Amino acid sequence: MEKTREVAKHGRLLLVPCPYQGHINPMLNLATYLHRNGFSITIAHTSFNSPNPNRHPEFTFICLNDCLADDLVASLDIAILLLTVNNNCKASLEEAMATVLRDVVCVIHDEIMTFCAEVASSFGVRSLVLRTNSVSTCIGRSVVLQLHAEGRLPLLDQGFMEDEVPNLHPLRYKDLPISAFSDISQSTKLVHKMHDLTTSSGVIWNTIPFLEPSEFTKFKANICNQIPIFAIGPIHKISPTSSSSSLLNEDYTCLPWLHKQPPNSVIYVSLGSVALLTNHELQEMAWGLVNSNQPFLCVVRPGSVRGSDGIGFVLEEFQKKAGDRGCIVEWAPQKEVLAHRAVGGFLSHCGWNSTLESLSEGVPMLCKPYSGDQRGNARYISCVWRVGLTLEGHELKRNEVEKGIRKLMVEEEGRKMRERAMDFKRRIEDCLREGGSCSRNLRELVDFIMSS
Structure with missing residues (x-):
């Protein structure tokens, strides 16, 4: 002192x-x-x-x-x-x-x-x-x-x-x-x-x-x-x-995997430090990611799945099906991930920190809010700033996850969202x-x- x-x-x-x-x-x-x-x-x-x-x-x-x-x-x-x-x-x-x-x-x-x-x-x-x-x-x-x-x-x-x-x-x-x-x-x-x-x-x-x-x-x-x-x-x-200042250990091994991916090709998935999934929702999200045929970096936080019996088997099957196209970690260095040239979209719970971090890097968002301010943030992302779209259902469903990822990552609507997100990045840089x-x-x- x-x-x-x-x-x-x-x-x-x-x-x-x-x-x-x-x-x-x-x-x-x-x-x-x-x-x-x-x-x-x-x-x-x-x-x-x-x-x-x-x-x-x-x-x-x-x-x-x-x-x-x-x-x-x-x-x-x-x-x-x-x-x-x-x-x-x-x-x-x-x-x-x-x-x-x-x-x-x-x-x-x-x-x-x-x-x-x-x-x-x-x-x-x-x-x-x-x-x-x-x-x-x-x-x-x-x-x-x-x-x-x-x-x-x-x-x-x-x-x-x-x-x-x-x-x-x-x-x-x-x-x-x-x-x-x-x-x-x-x-x-x-x-x-x-x-x-x-x-x-x-x-x-x-x-x-x-x-x-x-x-x-x-x-x-x-x-x-x-x-x-x-x-x-x-x-x-x-x-x-x-x-x-992360309370969880960040796994930096995902960064070398990102280096191997084409620009704007990877969907990054992280639902924050508090949100909880059911085992069924985890499976629906996993198969939605696999079926989208997009490279993905997915965070599955320890303790984030209710009734997590069998989660190891689910993740093992998930990784086996995805192969080299998928990377699964317990926690990621999010700011570095969002700034990476390979990341083209963010499936997020839309906490305010994640929202600002995504906008600051020009990354459009696929929103799956759960509680508190997240639903309002998602509404602004999709309806006001128009830099993302929202999965509206109460539970994740694989076909909706797949459809949302493809719309965000490969379709014309997603391209326009990315352009608007990049404009936000430039405006934020001006503020700084x-x-x-x-x-x-x-x-x-x-x-x-x-x-x-």
Whole structure:
């Protein structure tokens, strides 16, 4: 810690990520950028899904006492788990702020880690919220809160689910950010806390204003005009680093396989770090990939298949049928994969990180969303940005997977999607250049923190 203090010009920042992969990555990317701009960085994290401090020796790490029971972690009820984290970690953070973190000048916390703003305020320290999803997701959550207050949740009428939400084009009710893994009352309780910005000094957002201009304007004008918003997306591009923040071991052996494939020929398949498949869905996806006759790189995450008895046999048969045309790994270095010249499409769950990473590399998407913000992201990908198409059914079906891959990878419709995706890549590169929105907002963020 003493060495970090010696090189810091602008004081110590405390960053508190939410303990899931899609939240840890942006926070550590932001931490790297801020460290390179003269700040000492301390990361306060939970024991659950703890990042590896050895990968980031330039930071100081402290562990908050989350007291999570094994059965709660195993339940996969994300809302209850995160509410428990907020309740249990508050005392640990207060103790740290009173002792080893007395020199902190600003706290930056994930919007889900709501206890941090209150603790920071009690010590007279400013706090900033990091939002790792789209602006449209945040607005959609406000609609979910309103529906819950009116007693209209859960949405069970399937005809009603297909209707477009008033004043929220293009989202339908089925696209609203509702968790598939949590009780609705617990989810809305967490969202209420996330939307309370009364003690926050500003919002840092992993988004790009040109992606959702009307939504961004609406949020700034109607919801949060009192505090500054720093749209610094795509965060994964602001601090390239050789250090991985992945909670799973990335298998780099897939890269030599990609080197052997023709340009834009490979469909990359990854459904994220949380989504679960049934054994039947895995088989349907596998045979859809095989029957498409396209080269594919497929991620099958450990623990991602419910009732995984026999999964080894399924994967063995899958690989045997695909032969050299397929590569199957447990986890892939996704940013490197999407940037590879051989990758021409991405079958994705459409988490916001994956969406931004795909757009940043000009890769069109075949969308299979499962929960939360993923359905809304998929709707924007297919209907607003028109850089992909969505598999709409509740379960994967091999004929639909095959048809979707062929449409994306070899048909004229897919070629036009790829052209539009490449245009997004160029526009994102412009945002990152000197004078672009990302570069400009990052400078304003640093200046704002230094004014503490």
